[in-house]
Amino acid sequence: MSAPFLGLVVVLTLFIILFLRMPVWIALMICGVVGNTVLSQFSVAGAVAGTNSFDTASNYALSVIPLFILMGEVATNSRLSAELFKAARVLLSGIPGGLAVATIGASGAFGAVCGSSIATAATMTRISLPEMREAGYDDGFSAASVAAGGSLGILIPPSIILVIYAAIAEQPLPQLFAAAFVPGLVLMLLYIVIALIVARRGSGAGFRDASASLRERLAALKEPWQFLALFIVSIGGIYAGIFSPNEAAAVGAFGAIVLGFVGRRLTFSGLFQAFKVSTITSCVLFMIVIAATIFSNFIVQTKLPDLLLSGAQALDLAPWGVMILIIAIYIVMGCFLEGIGMVLITVPVFLPVVTSFGYSSIWFAIVVVVVVELGLIHPPVGMNLFIIQAQAPELDIKRLYVAILPFLIAPFALIALLFVFPSLALWLPSILY
Amino acid sequence: MSSPSKAVRGLKAYFRLLLAIPIAAMAVMMMTTVVDVFLRYVFNAPVNGAYDLVEISLLVSVYFALPTVILEDHAIRIDLVDGFVSPGVAVMLKRLALVATVAVLCFLLWAMIEPATEAYDFGDVKLELGFPTWIIWCFALFGLANSIVAAAVAAMLPRSDAPESAEPEPVE
Numbered sequence: 001m002s003a004p005f006l007g008l009v010v011v012l013t014l015f016i017i018l019f020l021r022m023p024v025w026i027a028l029m030i031c032g033v034v035g036n037t038v039l040s041q042f043s044v045a046g047a048v049a050g051t052n053s054f055d056t057a058s059n060y061a062l063s064v065i066p067l068f069i070l071m072g073e074v075a076t077n078s079r080l081s082a083e084l085f086k087a088a089r090v091l092l093s094g095i096p097g098g099l100a101v102a103t104i105g106a107s108g109a110f111g112a113v114c115g116s117s118i119a120t121a122a123t124m125t126r127i128s129l130p131e132m133r134e135a136g137y138d139d140g141f142s143a144a145s146v147a148a149g150g151s152l153g154i155l156i157p158p159s160i161i162l163v164i165y166a167a168i169a170e171q172p173l174p175q176l177f178a179a180a181f182v183p184g185l186v187l188m189l190l191y192i193v194i195a196l197i198v199a200r201r202g203s204g205a206g207f208r209d210a211s212a213s214l215r216e217r218l219a220a221l222k223e224p225w226q227f228l229a230l231f232i233v234s235i236g237g238i239y240a241g242i243f244s245p246n247e248a249a250a251v252g253a254f255g256a257i258v259l260g261f262v263g264r265r266l267t268f269s270g271l272f273q274a275f276k277v278s279t280i281t282s283c284v285l286f287m288i289v290i291a292a293t294i295f296s297n298f299i300v301q302t303k304l305p306d307l308l309l310s311g312a313q314a315l316d317l318a319p320w321g322v323m324i325l326i327i328a329i330y331i332v333m334g335c336f337l338e339g340i341g342m343v344l345i346t347v348p349v350f351l352p353v354v355t356s357f358g359y360s361s362i363w364f365a366i367v368v369v370v371v372v373e374l375g376l377i378h379p380p381v382g383m384n385l386f387i388i389q390a391q392a393p394e395l396d397i398k399r400l401y402v403a404i405l406p407f408l409i410a411p412f413a414l415i416a417l418l419f420v421f422p423s424l425a426l427w428l429p430s431i432l433y
Numbered sequence: 434m435s436s437p438s439k440a441v442r443g444l445k446a447y448f449r450l451l452l453a454i455p456i457a458a459m460a461v462m463m464m465t466t467v468v469d470v471f472l473r474y475v476f477n478a479p480v481n482g483a484y485d486l487v488e489i490s491l492l493v494s495v496y497f498a499l500p501t502v503i504l505e506d507h508a509i510r511i512d513l514v515d516g517f518v519s520p521g522v523a524v525m526l527k528r529l530a531l532v533a534t535v536a537v538l539c540f541l542l543w544a545m546i547e548p549a550t551e552a553y554d555f556g557d558v559k560l561e562l563g564f565p566t567w568i569i570w571c572f573a574l575f576g577l578a579n580s581i582v583a584a585a586v587a588a589m590l591p592r593s594d595a596p597e598s599a600e601p602e603p604v605e
Binding site for chain 1: 526
């Protein structure tokens with residue numbers, strides 16, 4: 001059996017094992033070790049696994065993962081999102097569907113300190129869903145707004161998935177964060193436009209809040225100062241070249257704790273809970289990254305990307321045709337696979353193909369994150385939909401499936417825009433670095 | 434209460450206590466970096482060994498949290514198959530996953546022993562702190578050994594005590 005064919009067989013086996021409920025890290029580890037054993041020998045596979053497991057878990061650059069997760073957890077436990085929603089609600093009062101727009105805006109802003117879509121969706125469900133219900137909004141539309149807004153958390157920096165991409169693809173994290181910023185804002189605007197259109201056309205979705213006065217609106221701008229401070233210090237610090245991503249994450253997490261205690265919104269038990277959840281979540285992620293490193297080592301040795309590249313060249317497709325094919329594969333996989341696992345499995349395979357067709361690896365990272373984001377809200381898996389339904393069990397999931405459909409246009413539109421205007425992603429990194 | 438249940442409860446309590454170590458390691462990681470940044474920018478005097486301390490804390494936070502991750506079933510998996518198979522088959526798949534976890538962890542433990550021994554033999558130390566690297570390898574081995582116990586316990590638990598899939602981790 002040739003090495004690339006072996007690679008293909010192992011990748012297919014990986015998918016089968018994954019569908020048999022095997023934890024993602026165990027499945028990746030088994031496939032990586034067995035593959036390395038077949039390609040070389042068991043002792044070599046052991047040496048690769050032993051050293052990678054140690055080196056990855058003690059890699060200074062990866063300390064950014066637990067620290068950004070901690071920052072997001074502290075922000076969540078400090079009810080920072082509630083402040084953001086309160087401010088957005090006042091600012092957008094008087095607009096039909098204003099609460100839905102406020103939800104999306106607050107979710108985008110919260111994503112800028114949180115980095116997690118699921119945490120953003122879970123938090124915003126608790127805060128904005130009851131308010132929208134009280135205001136008479138349609139349940140499906142309300143939940144769909146939360147799901148769409150929540151998905152912004154993985155695109156707007158700091159994005160944990162971009163940190164993982166940076167590690168696996170050996171790309172500079174500050175450039176990836178800079179590249180994600182404008183597309184993140186564009187996606188938020190697209191969601192807002194869709195919410196406004198649905199609110200105007202849909203039944204039971206277009207309620208107006210009482211319009212706030214100019215003074216009230218200006219006063220509302222002051223409310224989320226903690227969020228602004230955190231964002232400017234941590235992410236702004238990276239953009240300005242003051243902090244490395246690790247330093248920004250540590251300072252951001254520490255700043256979130258200080259602001260939480262100063263504002264009396266964070267308790268010691270809340271802080272402990274934030275540390276506990278961050279520790280467990282980081283460990284889960286690290287085991288996947290360790291296993292993916294071993295799996296990726298095997299994939300590189302099989303030269304499977306070369307086989308795919310020659311296959312794509314044989315099809316005689318234009319570069320954009322190859323990209324559309326890859327995106328279609330991601331969208332299909334997104335129906336069944338969890339996002340981080342999907343990135344870790346596919347990036348080592350697809351990235352060499354993508355770059356050899358002349359696309360930037362930074363640009364590709366943003367496209368991948370948008371597609372993963374799409375996977376968070378499109379049926380049948382749509383993790384954000386389940387998160388919302390888990391917190392509002394009376395919500396009919398089928399109704400949510402229907403209500404989310406208009407919002408799916410936004411990520412597709414953003415992908416199209418990224419194709420037509422790659423500078424959406426590449427402009428800011430080119431200015432800053 | 435039967436003695437196996439007592440043993441399992443004891444082990445669970447032990448792993449809960451063990452989780453305090455990675456939590457503390459994460460706090461150390463954060464504070465080391467913050468203090469280093471502060472001293473560097475304000476007094477132009479960075480913390481000597483901050484880089485090494487963060488690396489050691491990171492490794493401790495990963496490997497010492499692993500037993501809890503396994504015992505409380507926090508690992509990410511795809512559970513689509515649950516909708517297509519009987520509950521009995523689903524339970525069997527869960528047990529199979531735990532058995533595979535034990536096997537993979539045993540393999541990792543074996544794979545790490547040789548480089549750990551080499552680190553000891555060659556007297557490897559961290560560059561800034563001068564801390565012996567073999568001790569850090571021992572931290573990882575200790576975490577792995579505990580994780581094997583945690584996975585074995587989870588695999589042997591009766592169905593009613595078996596860890597249910599935890600809430601999805603907010604990672605995406």
